[in-house]
Amino acid sequence: MSSSIRVIDEKCIGCGLCIRACPFAAITLVNKKAVINEQCTFCGACIDACKKYQAIVITRQTFEAHDVSAYKGICIYAEHRMGQLSTVVHEIIGAALELKKVHDVPLSAILLGNKVKKLADELIAHGVDEVWMIDNPAIGDFAEDIHTELVTEILNEKKPEIFLGGGTIMGRSLLPKVASKIRTGLTADCTELEIDPDTRLLKQTRPAFGGNIMATILCQNHRPQMATVRHKVMKAAGIQEGHTGQIIDMSHIKIPKAEIEVLGFVEEESDTVNIAEADFIVSGGRGIKDPKNFALLHELAKEIDAAVGASRAAVDAGWIPYSHQVGQTGKTVNPKIYIACGISGAIQHLAGMKSSDMIIAINSDRNAPIFDVADYGIVGDLFEVIPELIKQVKG
Amino acid sequence: MNIVVCIKQVPDTTDVKINPETNTLIREGVASIINPFDVYALEEGVRIKERQGGGTVTVMSMGPPQADVSLREAISVGADEAILLSDRAFAGADTLATAYTLAAGIKKLGDADIILMGRQAIDGDTGQVGPEVAENMGIPHITDVRKIEEIKDGYITLERMLEEGYVRLKVKLPIVMTVVKEINEPRLPSLRGKMNAKKKEITVWGAPDLDINTQRLGLTGSPTQVVKIFTPPKPEGGKIFEGGASEAVNELIKELQGAGIRFGRKKEG
Numbered sequence: 001m002s003s004s005i006r007v008i009d010e011k012c013i014g015c016g017l018c019i020r021a022c023p024f025a026a027i028t029l030v031n032k033k034a035v036i037n038e039q040c041t042f043c044g045a046c047i048d049a050c051k052k053y054q055a056i057v058i059t060r061q062t063f064e065a066h067d068v069s070a071y072k073g074i075c076i077y078a079e080h081r082m083g084q085l086s087t088v089v090h091e092i093i094g095a096a097l098e099l100k101k102v103h104d105v106p107l108s109a110i111l112l113g114n115k116v117k118k119l120a121d122e123l124i125a126h127g128v129d130e131v132w133m134i135d136n137p138a139i140g141d142f143a144e145d146i147h148t149e150l151v152t153e154i155l156n157e158k159k160p161e162i163f164l165g166g167g168t169i170m171g172r173s174l175l176p177k178v179a180s181k182i183r184t185g186l187t188a189d190c191t192e193l194e195i196d197p198d199t200r201l202l203k204q205t206r207p208a209f210g211g212n213i214m215a216t217i218l219c220q221n222h223r224p225q226m227a228t229v230r231h232k233v234m235k236a237a238g239i240q241e242g243h244t245g246q247i248i249d250m251s252h253i254k255i256p257k258a259e260i261e262v263l264g265f266v267e268e269e270s271d272t273v274n275i276a277e278a279d280f281i282v283s284g285g286r287g288i289k290d291p292k293n294f295a296l297l298h299e300l301a302k303e304i305d306a307a308v309g310a311s312r313a314a315v316d317a318g319w320i321p322y323s324h325q326v327g328q329t330g331k332t333v334n335p336k337i338y339i340a341c342g343i344s345g346a347i348q349h350l351a352g353m354k355s356s357d358m359i360i361a362i363n364s365d366r367n368a369p370i371f372d373v374a375d376y377g378i379v380g381d382l383f384e385v386i387p388e389l390i391k392q393v394k395g
Numbered sequence: 396m397n398i399v400v401c402i403k404q405v406p407d408t409t410d411v412k413i414n415p416e417t418n419t420l421i422r423e424g425v426a427s428i429i430n431p432f433d434v435y436a437l438e439e440g441v442r443i444k445e446r447q448g449g450g451t452v453t454v455m456s457m458g459p460p461q462a463d464v465s466l467r468e469a470i471s472v473g474a475d476e477a478i479l480l481s482d483r484a485f486a487g488a489d490t491l492a493t494a495y496t497l498a499a500g501i502k503k504l505g506d507a508d509i510i511l512m513g514r515q516a517i518d519g520d521t522g523q524v525g526p527e528v529a530e531n532m533g534i535p536h537i538t539d540v541r542k543i544e545e546i547k548d549g550y551i552t553l554e555r556m557l558e559e560g561y562v563r564l565k566v567k568l569p570i571v572m573t574v575v576k577e578i579n580e581p582r583l584p585s586l587r588g589k590m591n592a593k594k595k596e597i598t599v600w601g602a603p604d605l606d607i608n609t610q611r612l613g614l615t616g617s618p619t620q621v622v623k624i625f626t627p628p629k630p631e632g633g634k635i636f637e638g639g640a641s642e643a644v645n646e647l648i649k650e651l652q653g654a655g656i657r658f659g660r661k662k663e664g
């Protein structure tokens with residue numbers, strides 16, 4: 001038998017609450033009874049809406065369930081590049097330490113690379129109990145093929161119940177392949193993680209539809225419960241004074257042959273490009289009017305140590321390279337402060353920056369939608385406002 | 396060169412609106428489009444074929460019967476064949492089950508050299524299906540490809556985007572690639588393309604047509620379960636300054652200082 005969703009006709013009163021709750025327009029009324037069509041994704045929004053009548057039921061069948069009791073502890077993937085842990089790793093440790101407050105289990109980290117012992121010490125100092133390490137010159141930085149194989153082997157051997165990685169380009173490439181090998185679930189780019197105190201399951205919450213809706217996701221019968229974590233959302237763990245842990249050498253696992261050959265890494269010349277890591281971002285849109293005027297944004301950015309972002313309109317006009325684009329088809333950013341200059345605030349742009357800690361908008365149109373999400377807004381001509389801002393910040 | 400491009404039909408988010416009373420997405424009248432990133436994947440597939448001289452570009456989608464509209468659109472911009480994987484048993488699939496199903500479809504097609512996909516779908520926003528398809532096929536994958544340099548002697552050389560720059564990689568075919576929009580400028584349909592699209596027979600495969608374990612399909616084959624869907628709380632209106640530039644900036648800076656924000660150049664050391 002397979003899984004199904006159905007309406008119990010005797011219980012359905014044809015009120016239509018489910019129709020309004022359905023994000024996929026998958027329910028219609030036929031002869032005053034709800035009918036679910038093939039657009040249905042089994043999201044369950046209708047079940048919630050129909051609590052009172054309980055006229056809709058989903059029957060779930062499970063395939064190849066794992067023996068969940070065999071899995072213990074929380075494990076994280078310690079991504080690093082050029083001798084440094086990625087900043088998201090500290091954030092994931094922070095999130096894991098929060099989870100441990102509800103579900104006190106050991107915290108481990110998988111660390112793979114060449115000459116990484118120093119990073120293992122750093123992980124332990126920040127609260128990791130066990131580092132599962134393979135330190136070998138055959139493990140390079142920029143190709144995740146070897147990492148994928150090794151992570152899978154380690155997870156199969158050590159069996160943690162939760163495995164978390166960064167929502168970075170590498171993390172979002174590596175974890176899906178691992179999840180698929182193990183045949184377990186993976187939730188992408190989570191902004192909230194919580195342990196249900198009763199079931200001990202990991203509640204994984206993430207934005208979908210460009211941030212228009214949030215979904216909470218569980219992985220009940222498969223292990224590990226895996227998630228990538230959006231960068232700059234969780235609070236980074238500091239040094240945990242006096243915390244000790246141990247390094248466990250996993251080098252009995254054979255290193256597979258590389259499939260991907262790295263020919264070279266090119267760092268983008270400008271220091272203002274890495275908008276994913278920046279604490280402050282100054283972003284420009286069509287209101288900038290001319291590529292030359294981006295100089296003004298760069299000047300402000302330099303003054304406040306910010307990276308420079310852009311709307312798609314500015315990128316499409318060729319005023320600034322694509323690597324600066326923020327939004328649904330560009331990068332998702334989470335800075336402390338996002339300053340939008342001459343950006344109207346289209347839904348696709350908002351999708352990439354709405355979760356910034358603080359949004360400041362500069363726009364000449366009082367009705368621009370960007371003001372709906374801005375914490376502070378200045379209605380005015382950016383060619384007057386930005387020079388003034390530079391002047392006053394300089395003091 | 397046999398190229399498969401996986402495209403997903405998604406709601407056009409430009410039209411997505413929230414019903415303020417029920418806090419849910421209004422989908423009525425929302426047009427369906429090919430997932431924007433997949434359009435770039437498709438264009439790249441057609442360009443590879445043109446450059447390498449010969450081969451076929453097959454577009455494949457898993458979805459409800461209506462998804463054939465998107466497949467026809469793909470034909471109009473240069474795809475040769477279109478396959479729709481459609482079966483009630485596929486419904487409710489998470490990325491694991493979706494990738495399993497797509498991979499089964501690709502395997503049935505025969506020897507694919509290059510499988511192209513978008514970086515992510517704009518409805519689910521996961522970006523997981525590409526790597527998961529690769530795993531099911533037992534072949535390597537590269538995500539966020541921004542440029543293909545060369546395809547020669549069974550190897551591909553490409554540029555892959557990273558947060559701080561990009562990396563040049565060389566990989567043996569077959570391969571799965573997910574692309575970013577920097578990779579090309581998609582063409583518009585030609586008149587002949589539109590004619591082709593109208594006439595084209597779209598092949599539809601259901602679960603019985605594929606060599607698969609039915610337990611791994613759709614909702615049954617999905618380890619993850621959505622237990623709640625909600626609309627994020629609407630942000631409260633912020634403070635808006637409308638006086639002249641100098642006054643407005645002054646007020647803003649005062650507010651920021653009040654909120655404890657040091658808004659100036661980081662002092663090093």
Ligand SMILES: Cc1cc2nc3c(=O)[nH]c(=O)nc-3n(C[C@H](O)[C@H](O)[C@H](O)COP(=O)(O)OP(=O)(O)OC[C@H]3O[C@@H](n4cnc5c(N)ncnc54)[C@H](O)[C@@H]3O)c2cc1C
Nearest residue numbers: 285286287311312313327328329330342343344349364382
């Ligand atoms: C599938 C899809 C994906 C997309 N993905 C993205 C994406 O990833 N990122 C993205 O940004 N967009 C994306 N878009 C495009 C998006 O819909 C908007 O078109 C785009 O964001 C508009 O950019 P803008 O705000 O710079 O330009 P506009 O909407 O033209 O706004 C310019 C603003 O500048 C203001 N202005 C003009 N002159 C001045 C001045 N002198 N001083 C102050 N203010 C001034 C105007 O009042 C106006 O509000 C996408 C669209 C689609 C369909």
Ligand SMILES: Nc1ncnc2c1ncn2[C@@H]1O[C@H](COP(=O)(O)O)[C@@H](O)[C@H]1O
Nearest residue numbers: 401402457512513515516521522523524
């Ligand atoms: N149902 C589907 N049919 C065809 N291709 C898909 C489907 N779902 C996802 N894809 C492909 O996988 C990519 C990533 O999707 P996602 O992992 O859902 O974000 C998309 O850009 C498509 O190329």
